[in-house]
Amino acid sequence: MLPVADVPEKPPGKLARLNSSRGLNVFFDSCRTSPQEGLEEDFEEDIGFENFQRAVKDAINLHNNEVSAYDTAWVARISKVFQGGSLVPQFPEALQWVERNQKDDGSWGELQPTTKFDQYFATLSCLIALKSWGVAHECIAKGEQYLQENLAILGDKDLKYVSHGAKVAFAAMLEDAEKLELSLYSSPSASPPPFVEDLFSYRNKVLERLRTVADVIADCPKKLLCFPEGLEPVLDWEGIGDLQFEDGSIFSSPAATACFVMRTKDSKALNYLTSLIGRFNDAVPCMYPTPLSEILSIVDHLERLNIDRYFSAEIRELLDILHRQSEFHGYEHDELPSEDIETQAMIFRVLREHQYDVTPETFLLEGISNGQIGELGARGMLQLYRASELIFPGELLLDYTRNITTGALKNILKTTTDAALKKEVEDHLHSPHFMQFRPLESMKYIDRFDSSVEANETYFEMTFSRLMHKLNPLMVAFAKVNFNNCQVTYQQELQELTKWDEDHLRNVYNFQRQPLLPAFLAGAVGMPDPKLSLARSVWTRGSVLVTVIDDLFDEATLHDGIQGLRLFHESIKRWDSSIVDSCCESVKTLAKLLMSEVDSLCREASEAQGRDLTRFLRAIWQDVIAEFLTEAEWNDTGYQPSSEEYLRTGSISFGLGPITLYTIFCYGEHIPDEMLDSDDYLDAFDLVNRYGRLINDLRTHSREVFGGHNSFISVYEREHPKLSKQEAYAGVQNLLKGLASKVFSQLLNSRYTSPEVRDVHLAMIRSLYLMYYEVDGYRFTTHELKKQIQRFFYKRFPLD
Known part of the structure; x- marks a missing residue:
């Protein structure tokens, strides 16, 4: 029953030849049991495992709505016309919140930011809000001093865990800061640090490239478009309104929605922000509500990167809630809209994969009966297709779903020009996703992210979730650390097994x-x-x-x-x-x-x-x-x-x-x-x-x-x-x-x-x-x- 193999084709380092009796060459790197110096230490020093765990756990917690200084500052920048034609803050309470919540060191942001960049990102946003209204001069001075000290030492290393969209948005804020004459560098005449010049250059290249496309909204990578505040010069703000969610938000992001209101005065978006200010005591979270599909996508992302075991308790808690609520055919939590068939397919698949007792009719029958399946795009079809893989005997609804989605995905292969999407669809049609080993899949999955630039996105990046894009560099980096550390263990075990094999x-x-x-x-x-x-x-x-x-x-x-x-x-x-x-x-x-x-x-x-x-x-x-x-x-x-x-x-x-x-x-x-x-x-x-x-x-x-x-x-x-x-x-x-x-x-x-x-x-x-x-x-x-x-x-x- 068991195997013969010829590996590897071109081995690294000093080689030892084994299994030579039938020409089977197995090579070992002479230093294979020693970790590549600096990799794991760099991640621990830059991020820290506890910080990383906390960020991911917060992201998959249905009840986590921590307020965001960055987003609240954007809301504070919105103006309205007062009597006599003067402009005043639309949300003065948000502006006051920013003034009240500066830290002792002059910064704004989370008590325990995941990265240093997160702190700078929030601080710059708050400074711009205060400077725009000419208030809280002492706060501005302290914030300027904080950024002067830290931006001078910020380098490429500090940006390696930052998403493309956040980089573009940060560069846009730096331009706004210059216009407002904020003092961010060591002296008014000092040149920006090299990393600032690099960010400006990167954003300019992005904007130039987008100016050449016929439809920015359609052609802009979603990892950039989910940060529209960084793309103001090229965006059709009325056009982005076509992507507005039912609750009035732009991608469930208060900052993106605030930017949209500042350009369009859209009343529905304004009502969304007004409700958040009231709900969260003068501030707003970074995302609200967090779509259930995005939370499940993060869980799926963790599994495909083979790092889900570090969050098993949190994932189980999430699934327990979803299963309990599905049994009652409704949702106790008012932030869990899940009537769309794509989200229902995701819930069904993840619950069945984790051995919960569920039936496809509970999740898919209504959406299929009312024709939702015909309105789905590629992402939705892939989700339904993956759900249909987990068919039990006699489940005719899943059999029907499999046939419909197979035909739709084959048609997408014929028509799409998106290389990343095509690869994703081909992989799914070639072999069932559930039959894949996560460690092997994680290698290919990491490779896709490493080879992706702004114009090429993986399947899970084809969303407007700022949360996903913020976490993605961290998750991929940690997945590499996990892979490397496990590989050392496997190599040591393989040495022992090879000796057993040779001896016996x-x-x-x-x-x-x-x-x-x-x-x-x-x-x-x-x-x-x-x-x-x-x-x-x-x-x-x-x-x-x-x-x-x-x-x-x-x-x-x-x-x-x-x-x-x-x-x-x-x-x-x-x-x-x-x-x-x-x-x-x-x-x-x-x-x-x-x-x-x-x-x-x-x-x-x-x-x-x-x-x-x-x-x-x-x-x-x-x-x-x-x-x-x-x-x-x-x-x-x-x-x-x-x-x-x-x-x-x-x-x-x-x-x-x-x-x-x-x-x-x-x-x-x-x-x-x-x-x-x-x-x-x-x-x-x-x-x-x-x-x-x-x-x-x-x-x-x-x-x-x-x-x-x-x-x-x-x-x-x-x-x-x-x-x-x-x-x-x-x-x-x-x-x-x-x-x-x-x-x-x-x-x-x-x-x-x-x-x-x-x-x-x-x-x-x-x-x-x-x-x-x-x-x-x-x-x-x-x-x-x-x-x-x-x-x-x-x-x-x-x-x-």
């Missing part, structure tokens, strides 16, 4: 496959948490042993024939290696090796669980060897089993039991015996094994038939003689699709109470999909898989 197994690699590295890849990406080292080790060693014994039975003619296999089976059945003393050297070696290694694994599992599991865990191997022999005897005699007989035997002989069961016991939690005797567990275990057998046979059919072995496809063809080979193949594919749906209904069921058992089974399903989606990746490692192995284990992310 390398001399028996005269068979078909050499499985260590691909097996460890599956374990590492399926159980990425660094604390799961034992589980990854047990998974990998079990996989290697299954592969080696599987090859022994597949190549019986080379090793004493069927009689030798019968003696091998008898020795494992009795756990007595002397039974194979009369056999050839390979059979004797493998029998002794298997018993020794299984006993070692049993000791580790028993120690992890605090009870002796040896008898139970030996029996799992004995069952697998018995079915190996059954298949070998079928091949020897030419017996043709029925499809059910074949699946019953083949699902065990596929060898997942010794991998999954041992891993579950070493996952770190107590697993009671009765859990493994439950119908839920046994049904899920059987479904996963059958899924593995079918997806394997779909990719190995030709080779198995050529070698004289049975395959489910050949059995299926024999039982359906009227079908062509293509029709039989399609029939088996449909059976596999149905099995996947049943697997999901088991593993994502709220009754499935053991996260450890569920996680290991999901890791196995995803590893099977990874290895067998296109070819038998365990035997013929594809170019793409080679690249993933090389990248995952050997290439670190720079943080610059």
Whole structure:
């Protein structure tokens, strides 16, 4: 069952050659266990993990509405005409709030700003508001002194976690400050620091580029357009009103809305700001209300970057609220509008992925019935498509949704000129998102952000959420730190496993496959948490042993024939290696090796669980060897089993039991015996094994038939003689699709109470999909898989 790989293609650093018996080169960087100096330290020094955690936790907290000095200052700048024609503040209470809330050091902003730039951003906004109205001169002087001291030492390093839109908005405010003759530099005649000149240059390039487009509103990247206050010279302010939300806001942003009011005097937008000033005691938050779709997008962003485990409690709290409110078919919280089908699809998908008991009708039926699906753009179609992937048996609504969205997305591929969107759609149509390993996906996802400039946005950047754009550089940077740190752990584990492989197994690699590295890849990406080292080790060693014994039975003619296999089976059945003393050297070696290694694994599992599991865990191997022999005897005699007989035997002989069961016991939690005797567990275990057998046979059919072995496809063809080979193949594919749906209904069921058992089974399903989606990746490692192995284990992310 398990893999061969050729990696990496062009290794870094000093190399050591391993696995050379069949030309398999595995290279290790001689310094691979040493972190790239400065990366993790830089992030901790610049941001700090606690600051980063707090910013993200606040963003996904439904009840967090901390007021924003930056946004309140923008509201304070709005004027109205007083009697006699003079201009006065529309919101004098906001202006007074700014004056009252200056800090002792002269700055404004959060008590614990995430970055230094956040403090400067808020302070400059407040200074402009006060200077515009010619009030609070002492506050202005203190604020000027604060910026003089800090802007002089601000550099590129301080801007690397700042979004493009915020940079443009900051440059625009610096221009406003110059017009107001604010003293921001060491002396009135002093030249702006280099970073200020760079910001001006960057903004000018953005504005020049936007002046050349036919429609700024349509063509401006949303990461810039969500900060319209930075694009005033080129924006059609009446045109941006077409994007106004129902509540009157521009993108739920008080600052953007204030800027819009200053240019248009829009009454609906003014009413929105008036309501906020009243609600938040003379100030406004940075975003209100935070659209639920944006909060869920942040959660999805964390998951795709593989850093969601740092926020598991907060994510669970959010999902608990959403699930509780969905059960009552309404929302207790007045800030959770979610009637649009796109948001409903996001809620349904994330709840089902996290094993909440939900039905698609609760979330999607109304929107589909009233025609909302026909009004969706690319983002909405992608959300519905992803929701439809999690179909359980008999869910006709999701089946319908899948068909509709598939057609719509294929049409988008034909018509879109947006390269980032096209790539996102292609990836989703190519393979189910839910079947992807997050650590592998995170590599590609980070790459997309690193390669994106203002004109090229990733799928999740195609929103007007200032919150997302503010957090995005921080999340991507931390994801790189997380990836690099985990990679060090995996490299150390791989060293130990390679030594184990060389000491115990390398001399028996005269068979078909050499499985260590691909097996460890599956374990590492399926159980990425660094604390799961034992589980990854047990998974990998079990996989290697299954592969080696599987090859022994597949190549019986080379090793004493069927009689030798019968003696091998008898020795494992009795756990007595002397039974194979009369056999050839390979059979004797493998029998002794298997018993020794299984006993070692049993000791580790028993120690992890605090009870002796040896008898139970030996029996799992004995069952697998018995079915190996059954298949070998079928091949020897030419017996043709029925499809059910074949699946019953083949699902065990596929060898997942010794991998999954041992891993579950070493996952770190107590697993009671009765859990493994439950119908839920046994049904899920059987479904996963059958899924593995079918997806394997779909990719190995030709080779198995050529070698004289049975395959489910050949059995299926024999039982359906009227079908062509293509029709039989399609029939088996449909059976596999149905099995996947049943697997999901088991593993994502709220009754499935053991996260450890569920996680290991999901890791196995995803590893099977990874290895067998296109070819038998365990035997013929594809170019793409080679690249993933090389990248995952050997290439670190720079943080610059």
